[in-house]
Amino acid sequence: MTDTAAQRYTTVAIILHWVMAAAFVLMLASGLSMEYLELQKSFKFNLYQWHKSLGVLLLAAFALRLFWRLLHKPPALPASIKGLEAVAAKAGHIALYLCMLAVPLSGWAMVSSSNYGLPTIVFGLFEWPHIPKIAGNEAVNAAAKTAHWALAWLFIAAILGHVAAVVKHAAIDRENLLPRMWFSCARCKKSKPE
Amino acid sequence: MKKRLLNKKAVDAAADKIIQTLQSPKVQKRLLAFGIAKKIAFAAFFAFSLATAPAEAAEYSVDAKASKISFSGTHADTPFSGNFEEWTAVLTFDAGDLENSKFIATFNTASAKTGNAMYDGTLPQADWFDVKNHPQATFTTTAIAAKPDGSGYSATGDLTIRGVTKPVQFDFTLSDLAQSPVTAKATFTINRLDFDIGKKSDASAEWVSRDIAITIDITATPKN
Numbered sequence: 001m002t003d004t005a006a007q008r009y010t011t012v013a014i015i016l017h018w019v020m021a022a023a024f025v026l027m028l029a030s031g032l033s034m035e036y037l038e039l040q041k042s043f044k045f046n047l048y049q050w051h052k053s054l055g056v057l058l059l060a061a062f063a064l065r066l067f068w069r070l071l072h073k074p075p076a077l078p079a080s081i082k083g084l085e086a087v088a089a090k091a092g093h094i095a096l097y098l099c100m101l102a103v104p105l106s107g108w109a110m111v112s113s114s115n116y117g118l119p120t121i122v123f124g125l126f127e128w129p130h131i132p133k134i135a136g137n138e139a140v141n142a143a144a145k146t147a148h149w150a151l152a153w154l155f156i157a158a159i160l161g162h163v164a165a166v167v168k169h170a171a172i173d174r175e176n177l178l179p180r181m182w183f184s185c186a187r188c189k190k191s192k193p194e
Numbered sequence: 195m196k197k198r199l200l201n202k203k204a205v206d207a208a209a210d211k212i213i214q215t216l217q218s219p220k221v222q223k224r225l226l227a228f229g230i231a232k233k234i235a236f237a238a239f240f241a242f243s244l245a246t247a248p249a250e251a252a253e254y255s256v257d258a259k260a261s262k263i264s265f266s267g268t269h270a271d272t273p274f275s276g277n278f279e280e281w282t283a284v285l286t287f288d289a290g291d292l293e294n295s296k297f298i299a300t301f302n303t304a305s306a307k308t309g310n311a312m313y314d315g316t317l318p319q320a321d322w323f324d325v326k327n328h329p330q331a332t333f334t335t336t337a338i339a340a341k342p343d344g345s346g347y348s349a350t351g352d353l354t355i356r357g358v359t360k361p362v363q364f365d366f367t368l369s370d371l372a373q374s375p376v377t378a379k380a381t382f383t384i385n386r387l388d389f390d391i392g393k394k395s396d397a398s399a400e401w402v403s404r405d406i407a408i409t410i411d412i413t414a415t416p417k418n
Binding site for chain 1: 269270271272311312315316319320321322394395396401
């Protein structure tokens, strides 16, 4: 039986993981809605402001997460994952980190270069500055818009792959990896039923 | 009896005759008429001099604190409204001399406030008021005419926003000029795209209404 305690992420990493995961689901849902659904104007405008506000918080959370990650090495991959699977696992996590950074950054660039010139007021509390020097730059705006959209879809693919991998290891390999990313509890510690 | 050039009797007789003539009803009538005529002539001259004297349309001091210049429209199907908080105006008006009457307002575009932080942070930007390049907007009347039905006046003037000048025309009402202070009110609509306002980001008026209503409510007192 594996020593799950040694194979667990730190509590801070776990909290950041689940809070940001929930937030990203909201971001993707709202983003897709604004892009593909016919929404009532006033609702759509408010949704944009919430989406931007949460995006700012996620960018700050990512900075914290990256900082934490550099200081606390995560547990090694289980021995059962090797070869191509190990490469895929690594690539998947790199993709997730890339998206967590690039999606909000491209969104920030989009807002900063928009002709609309709306300030970003995070949940009505404080103003988040625009990226300087690109105000009204239509080329940057077009590029940022495309990047934001493409990276969002890449993010969806990476998340689905991430979840599918956990399900695959649990269902097919009979190895429950969830305890690695969950708080200590009697039930969670056991990876196989006694 | 000494011979004199002027015979006293003759002089007396002449004097009597003059007095008699003066006192005669005919002469008296004529004198009366002359007196009245004098008064009429004087009055006429007075009126004439008044009418042809250079007209001095009354200058008014506009009380910016008691006045308002506001704007309104819709954004995302939600109505919004705001005021210009910093502006100055000159009002010269004479109901009998509309040709020399005028209203000139200069307003600081950066002073546009709706009370909504999002809107107030957006209005000064390059695609909206562009306050960096156009810190002021102006309105100058070019003609004022009284409306034939007596319901007020009509003003034609040049409105300049973002360096774009367009003619506007609107009706305005004036309170009783004999009472001070005087209030002038008007409401008119402009097409913001005529002034390139929001032209790059929202030319189709998908978000911000194309029509923006402007209301002016001026309180002024005559300068003495």
